[in-house]
Amino acid sequence: MKHARIAYDGAIHHATAMPGDDTRLRLADGRVLREAEVVWLPPVEPRTVFALGLNYADHAKELAFKAPEEPLAFLKGPNTLIGHRAHTVRPAGVALMHYECELVVVMGKTARNVPREHAYDYVAGYTVANDYAIRDYLENYYRPNLRVKSRDTCTPIGPWLVDRDDVPDPMKLALRTIVNGRVTQEGNTRDMIFDVPALIAWFSSFMTLSPGDMILTGTPEGLADTQPGDEVITEIEGIGRLVSTIAAGQPNKEPA
Structure with a gap:
């Protein structure tokens, strides 16, 4: 459902x-x-939001980085999340703001030291995220700072939370992004470096995951800049079609 x-x-x-x-x-x-x-x-009330960098080999290559040997994880504030058909603000004066179509895993049970073979038992379902990145402020792809990934409105999510049992194999889902009617990004979750069970096992090996926690699993290659007025659609097969529109930020709202 x-x-x-x-x-x-x-x-x-x-x-x-x-x-x-x-x-x-x-x-x-x-x-x-x-x-x-x-x-x-957002289809789930925001709790802890985990995100992955460089979790697709083609995306790492696109950015001229070696594929990581362990997950490159960071946290996002709940202030970042907005819903379907909402507006994401492009800060005034920035040069590059990229979309990122991502499968989101939503935890359904408390998880600690979960073996990968039992990882799916702890999943409530899946949704779609578009995790915009402001590349101007990126100091290191391995550790994106707050101004890159934790801005207000920078992560549309939804529209739907799809029950786990309605997704037979989350590791075989087509993803794509459409900007103003043109397909600009295509990929498949089978190309993740660290799959969903691996991520749940890894996170839960050193911390407790709680119901409602979300894991954004990274994006494939195919990034492009977005501008105010652009309509950006991120789609994942069987999960949903998430629409967002870019709005222009006000110059006096941005720090020097």
Whole structure:
């Protein structure tokens, strides 16, 4: 099943997708609404957000980096997350702002020292993220700083949380990004360097993962700059189609 969190009629609601029609959603009270009638929120209330750098070999090569030998992980603040059909701000004066289509793993149970063969037992489901990066401030691809990856609005996520059991193999999903109607990025989750079970086993080997924690699993090659007014769609097979629009930041809002 596909689940969503939305704002409608002055309240926050949990909803599900209508069978065979992701453009309509049903509220718990039975009302059916269209996609454009609601404000979409992240499908999971933000908790700890983990992210991976250089988790696709083709992306590492694209950036002239050697593929990592262990996961390159960093944290993101919950302030970064926004919903489907929302606006992401491009800071004034920056030269490069790239999209990143990513499969997101949402934890469903408390996990500590989980062996990889049991990792999927701890997953609630999957969603889509577009983890924009401001390359101007990047000092090291191995450790992206806060101004690169933790800006307000920089990570649209959703629209749906898809139940784990409705995704037969999360490691065989096609990904793509479409900017203003043109396909600019294509890949497949099978090309991850560290797959979903490996990531859950690795994180849980040194810390406790909790229900609602999210792991953004990295992006394949095919990055391009985005500008104010661009419509950016990140799609993952069987998971969903996430739309965001780039908005221009105000010069007086940016630090010197």
